[in-house]
Amino acid sequence: xxxxxxxxxxxxxxxxxxxxxxxxxxxxxxxxxxxxxxxxxxxxxxxxxxxxxxxxxxxxxxxxxxxxxxxxxxxxxxxxxxxxxxxxxxxxxxxxxxxxxxxxxxxxxxxxxxxxxxxxxxxxxxxxxxxxxxxxxxxxxxxxxxxxxxxxxxxxxxxxxxxxxxxxxxxxxxxxxxxxxxxxxxxxxxxxxxxxxxxxxxxxxxxxxxxxxxxxxxxxxxxxxxxxxxxxxxxxxxxxxxxxxxxxxxxxxxxxxxxxxxxxxxxxxxxxxxxxxxxxxxxxxxxxxxxxxxxxxxxxxxxxxxxxxxxxxxxxxxxxxxxxxxxxxxxxxxxxxxxxxxxxxxxxxxxxxxxxxxxxxxxxxxxxxxxxxxxxxxxxxxxxxxxxxxxxxxxxxxxxxxxxxxxxxxxxxxxxxxxxxxxxxxxxxxxxxxxxxxxxxxxxxxxxxxxxxxxxxxxxxxxx
Amino acid sequence: xxxxxxxxxxxxxxxxxxxxxxxxxxxxxxxxxxxxxxxxxxxxxxxxxxxxxxxxxxxxxxxxxxxxxxxxxxxxxxxxxxxxxxxxxxxxxxxxxxxxxxxxxxxxxxxxxxxxxxxxxxxxxxxxxxxxxxxxxxxxxxxxxxxxxxxxxxxxxxxxxxxxxxxxxxxxxxxxxxxxxxxxxxxxxxxxxxxxxxxxxxxxxxxxxxxxxxxxxxxxxxxxxxxxxxxxxxxxxxxxxxxxxxxxxxxxxxxxxxxxxxxxxxxxxxxxxxxxxxxxxxxxxxxxxxxxxxxxxxxxxxxxxxxxxxxxxxxxxxxxxxxxxxxxxxxxxxxxxxxxxxxxxxxxxxxxxxxxxxxxxxxxxxxxxxxxxxxxxxxxxxxxxxxxxxxxxxxxxxxxxxxxxxxxxxxxxxxxxxxxxxxxxxxxxxxxxxxxxxxxxxxxxxxxxxxxxxxxxxxxxxxx
Numbered sequence: 001x002x003x004x005x006x007x008x009x010x011x012x013x014x015x016x017x018x019x020x021x022x023x024x025x026x027x028x029x030x031x032x033x034x035x036x037x038x039x040x041x042x043x044x045x046x047x048x049x050x051x052x053x054x055x056x057x058x059x060x061x062x063x064x065x066x067x068x069x070x071x072x073x074x075x076x077x078x079x080x081x082x083x084x085x086x087x088x089x090x091x092x093x094x095x096x097x098x099x100x101x102x103x104x105x106x107x108x109x110x111x112x113x114x115x116x117x118x119x120x121x122x123x124x125x126x127x128x129x130x131x132x133x134x135x136x137x138x139x140x141x142x143x144x145x146x147x148x149x150x151x152x153x154x155x156x157x158x159x160x161x162x163x164x165x166x167x168x169x170x171x172x173x174x175x176x177x178x179x180x181x182x183x184x185x186x187x188x189x190x191x192x193x194x195x196x197x198x199x200x201x202x203x204x205x206x207x208x209x210x211x212x213x214x215x216x217x218x219x220x221x222x223x224x225x226x227x228x229x230x231x232x233x234x235x236x237x238x239x240x241x242x243x244x245x246x247x248x249x250x251x252x253x254x255x256x257x258x259x260x261x262x263x264x265x266x267x268x269x270x271x272x273x274x275x276x277x278x279x280x281x282x283x284x285x286x287x288x289x290x291x292x293x294x295x296x297x298x299x300x301x302x303x304x305x306x307x308x309x310x311x312x313x314x315x316x317x318x319x320x321x322x323x324x325x326x327x328x329x330x331x332x333x334x335x336x337x338x339x340x341x342x343x344x345x346x347x348x349x350x351x352x353x354x355x356x357x358x359x360x361x362x363x364x365x366x367x368x369x370x371x372x373x374x375x376x377x378x379x380x381x382x383x384x385x386x387x388x389x390x391x392x393x394x395x396x397x398x399x400x401x402x403x404x405x406x407x408x409x410x411x412x413x414x415x416x417x418x419x420x421x422x423x424x425x426x427x428x429x430x431x432x433x434x435x436x437x438x439x440x441x442x443x444x445x446x447x448x449x450x451x452x453x454x455x456x457x458x459x460x461x462x463x464x
Numbered sequence: 465x466x467x468x469x470x471x472x473x474x475x476x477x478x479x480x481x482x483x484x485x486x487x488x489x490x491x492x493x494x495x496x497x498x499x500x501x502x503x504x505x506x507x508x509x510x511x512x513x514x515x516x517x518x519x520x521x522x523x524x525x526x527x528x529x530x531x532x533x534x535x536x537x538x539x540x541x542x543x544x545x546x547x548x549x550x551x552x553x554x555x556x557x558x559x560x561x562x563x564x565x566x567x568x569x570x571x572x573x574x575x576x577x578x579x580x581x582x583x584x585x586x587x588x589x590x591x592x593x594x595x596x597x598x599x600x601x602x603x604x605x606x607x608x609x610x611x612x613x614x615x616x617x618x619x620x621x622x623x624x625x626x627x628x629x630x631x632x633x634x635x636x637x638x639x640x641x642x643x644x645x646x647x648x649x650x651x652x653x654x655x656x657x658x659x660x661x662x663x664x665x666x667x668x669x670x671x672x673x674x675x676x677x678x679x680x681x682x683x684x685x686x687x688x689x690x691x692x693x694x695x696x697x698x699x700x701x702x703x704x705x706x707x708x709x710x711x712x713x714x715x716x717x718x719x720x721x722x723x724x725x726x727x728x729x730x731x732x733x734x735x736x737x738x739x740x741x742x743x744x745x746x747x748x749x750x751x752x753x754x755x756x757x758x759x760x761x762x763x764x765x766x767x768x769x770x771x772x773x774x775x776x777x778x779x780x781x782x783x784x785x786x787x788x789x790x791x792x793x794x795x796x797x798x799x800x801x802x803x804x805x806x807x808x809x810x811x812x813x814x815x816x817x818x819x820x821x822x823x824x825x826x827x828x829x830x831x832x833x834x835x836x837x838x839x840x841x842x843x844x845x846x847x848x849x850x851x852x853x854x855x856x857x858x859x860x861x862x863x864x865x866x867x868x869x870x871x872x873x874x875x876x877x878x879x880x881x882x883x884x885x886x887x888x889x890x891x892x893x894x895x896x897x898x899x900x901x902x903x904x905x906x907x908x909x910x911x912x913x914x915x916x917x918x919x920x921x922x923x924x925x926x927x928x
Binding site for chain 1 (some may be wrong): 758797
């Protein structure tokens with residue numbers, strides 16, 4: 001080796017220079033697969049990292065995915081599967097022999113192995129685990145024994161824990177001499193004789209400390225300790241809140257049983273934000289886009305059925321005023337506007353409230369103030385748009401009375417929207433239900449029913 | 465120090481044992497503030513970490529926030545302000561003297577200092593920076609010179625870079641002897657004589673390597689290098705994709721100028737997912753919930769105005785058929801159902817497509833396949849709900865003809881919803897516009913107009 005060795009890579013000018021999965025690459029892989037040239041597929045994928053191969057697999061068609069796995073054979077990095085989810089992961093695992101899955105598990109850390117097995121059916125899982133040596137098998141089974149979405153599922157068992165009386169030098173020597181270290185770690189945990197964590201030392205702190213110093217002297221005592229059954233959403237919140245690189249996980253007796261790292265937490269954080277979005281729009285499946293058309297149709301139909309029921313309810317309210325509409329057809333033309341404005345104003349409030357609940361910007365401590373504010377916002381925008389729409393309607397149908405009635409109905413509906421947009425998620429949260437679930441259906445039912453009833457009701461009272 | 469020192473903390477049983485900001489604490493702080501006992505406020509906050517104080521500040525009323533800052537005085541940890549955003553951060557900074565802000569900046573790393581100053585008005589920023597010593601001032605000014613939401617804004621300048629011919633031992637000694645290290649770091653960067661990064665060594669790799677080994681021998685060469693002007697959304701994607709703890713940032717000449725760490729990236733990732741959610745619901749301001757009622761009213765009114773315009777457009781379509789409605793009032797009663805089902809089915813598709821574009825599960829490579837699938841899903845659910853609704857309508861109004869017309873209109877509208885729900889975000893993305901912006905308005909305009917037109921049009925053709 002000479003001094004001038006190691007030249008810098010090309011200066012990346014944009015995202016596309018850094019991220020490998022281009023449309024051209026996808027097309028090239030598809031062509032090589034379709035034309036039966038597996039060695040070309042392997043060549044094309046050789047420079048890619050595991051996560052990029054996963055992205056490539058996701059955008060391929062179902063047949064090409066299986067073709068790719070076949071072409072790669074044993075060259076398929078198990079880490080690639082760790083980056084896959086839901087139906088795509090299930091497809092791939094289904095195409096592999098139990099022995100191949102068992103081999104993959106041996107190469108992975110315990111949390112990654114659990115990810116591969118958690119959605120697999122019982123029989124197949126047993127067939128795989130039967131081919132995994134006992135110690136690894138026990139670690140995976142223990143991981144699977146924790147509830148879904150708990151810290152126990154998220155954590156890896158591989159970690160470094162040392163007693164408080166060790167010196168920095170001893171810890172460094174231990175790391176140099178031991179083969180059994182985790183792939184990545186960011187902190188050394190300090191434990192008492194009963195294996196309970198009493199502190200932790202970030203690697204950078206260890207690095208800048210001289211060898212004779214005791215771990216006890218440099219450890220941070222106020223570590224954020226995670227109980228093994230904590231919900232993953234709460235774990236992710238703590239990571240974000242305290243900018244943690246890793247956190248120790250303890251069992252009921254306070255013993256250190258695992259570690260969660262920032263990348264696990266970041267994935268959960270994004271998943272939860274995405275879940276709020278999906279739930280507010282009535283999408284339940286995580287891998288909805290990649291599921292088959294039939295599966296997607298089925299999973300989305302529940303929400304649509306609920307929506308149909310509420311739409312019929314709103315129609316029943318309209319039907320109460322069929323006589324009024326027969327006499328003034330302008331009401332039929334204008335009524336969707338009242339409902340739509342209420343629905344939109346309410347959705348704005350609802351969305352903000354749901355996210356604020358998740359990030360703890362909205363809590364019991366300030367709920368009353370926020371509800372009050374949203375009602376004021378609904379009222380203010382209600383007045384502005386009521387005046388605007390009142391004028392439009394009055395001139396459109398040359399009937400000032402219609403203008404006044406639609407204006408009044410819009411103000412009422414937008415105040416109700418502000419109220420419902422905050423109270424619905426707060427109520428769901430207090431009842432222990434995810435505030436995003438079904439909140440939109442509740443909200444639009446209220447704004448539709450109130451909108452139609454107040455508008456048509458006022459018209460029946462004052463215009464006939 | 466004795467061996468039995470350092471006892472484990474209480475075993476945390478739940479989230480509330482770990483996260484300090486309870487409603488009771490908020491109430492106690494409010495009471496102490498209202499009754500003018502600043503020393504009690506300081507006592508209550510003493511055990512809290514900086515990020516928890518930030519959360520507490522967020523849920524307080526505007527007056528209490530300023531009271532709290534006054535009570536804490538110089539005890540307010542600058543890190544607390546780093547965790548605040550938008551209107552709340554602006555309030556706090558506004559209440560502090562330029563000298564106090566300058567003092568805070570000196571205690572922070574460069575990216576954190578930039579966060580404090582980036583939304584401040586020109587004059588005040590100059591007043592603050594005039595009180596910051598030249599080297600720190602230059603670092604902050606350079607940070608501010610990069611475009612908003614770029615890697616340059618996100619990165620910190622503080623990092624450790626060493627030549628490839630250094631040994632592990634030399635690097636460790638350097639860390640032990642230097643005071644000027646970053647607060648936290650996870651990797652040592654290896655640079656060439658022109659300061660261009662040629663590799664990086666994770667601290668855990670350094671820890672397990674013996675002192676005489678050269679950095680060149682253990683460095684990972686295929687580092688993910690970020691250009692200084694890369695968009696923060698792309699940066700965050702790379703962190704998530706490759707599970708990075710930190711990444712080097714380079715300027716146009718490829719020189720190492722800064723480092724971005726996982727916590728910065730995680731914050732962006734969550735922000736972007738949240739932004740998609742907010743934009744789909746027509747909320748533009750990031751700190752919407754905490755803004756004043758007037759400010760919120762104004763920022764939400766743009767969306768509502770756009771929605772009013774499209775609602776009027778839909779009403780104009782209804783108005784084309786006023787004669788038909790006058791003769792069959794059942795049409796007025798049923799027409800919102802057709803529009804609503806199309807809108808909901810379309811929103812489901814749209815939401816999934818917007819997120820999939822952000823996570824690169826939907827790209828040019830598979831767009832055609834996904835659009836096709838969504839049309840099939842729309843058609844399948846369309847048929848199911850058309851039959852259902854056709855029967856309901858037919859029996860409700862004892863008019864089979866109405867049942868057939870509403871069924872046909874629903875099928876058409878739900879296929880259109882599947883098409884629009886995918887093509888709109890794909891089109892916006894291709895045009896370089898955020899696919900979440902205005903997508904919902906486009907979509908519901910289409911499903912409303914098509915729904916009303918097809919339903920009333922078919923009725924006019926076949927039922928009169």
